[in-house]
Amino acid sequence: MDDYQVHHKIEELVKAEQELRESAPDQADLAGRAAKLQSIEVQLDQCWDLLRQRQARVHAGESPDGAQLRSADEVEGYRQ
16 A cells, blocks of 8 residues: 555544444444444554554655555554
């Protein structure tokens, strides 16, 4: 994915997250809703990580295309 595609994916995920948060909660599907939100948050973290990788490679004089989407476990294991 190039930067444009990553930004576009982030925009889609943010929109989906907002729609999910703003919709009336269905009491019968709270667990499913929570799982969807968690999935979106993980995907957002992966996309932001990919953008940071691409920027770091450019600053290091390398091709940004060498950046790769990291696994959810790896991205979610980072310390803040």
